[in-house]
Amino acid sequence: MSRDRRAPLPPIAGRNCDDAWPDYKELENLKRFLNGSAQIYSRKRTGFCSQCQRALKQAVKRARHIGLLPFVG
């Protein structure tokens, strides 16, 4: 194990899922959880519980369907 290993980035959402429930219309909120290629961050990075992460996934997919977000960034 190398000593200069980078520390993990802090989770984006609040610790106890007290973030707003993801909605496909709130694009600015959704973009916080996407990388430069519009891919969804993992649970480790978002800090969401499984239910919230699933809601995020559903919201992003809905936004993609109506052309608010790209499928491939």
Next chain:
Amino acid sequence: MRHFASRPSHRERKENQRTLSLYESMILFDNAVVREDWKKAKSVIVDAVAKHGGTVTTSRRWDERRLAYPIKNKNRATFVLCYLDIPGASLPGLRREFELSERVLRYLLLRVDEIPATEHELTTAEEAEGFSVPPPPADDIVEPETPESNQETVEDILAEGEMDDRPRGRRTERASAEVTS
């Protein structure tokens, strides 16, 4: 078995198909229709829902924006957010109506429990007499690629042919050596 216990029974599902349920719908309109007449565009939704035994509770212009990718050769669209009461059994008909319509670029239909409190106010504000829809920008149509850019000129083809004549790899070198010997 909690997952199965929470599912509605067959009888409940049959009942739900007949009773009115609340749905949220986001509809993407072609900007050409909006430029023509805004009220006419809105009536497309009202007529389609009424035809299938439902009512539109609120409907308003959500936004006009550039799409992340072209849909039906359009770069921009007007988004209309509406809440409607419709029996579940007539949803397939409504979906078909939207899919066949040339004015509707895309739609999203979701089952919701309640209408957000601000929706009624925003709808009444839009229905007021002074309201006018800002005209959408003109660059909403995707320009087709010019055929000139795709056409290969005779010189290009000839240049490629010259390239192919050159020997490639050991095998061709060996073959040419055998021929000369």
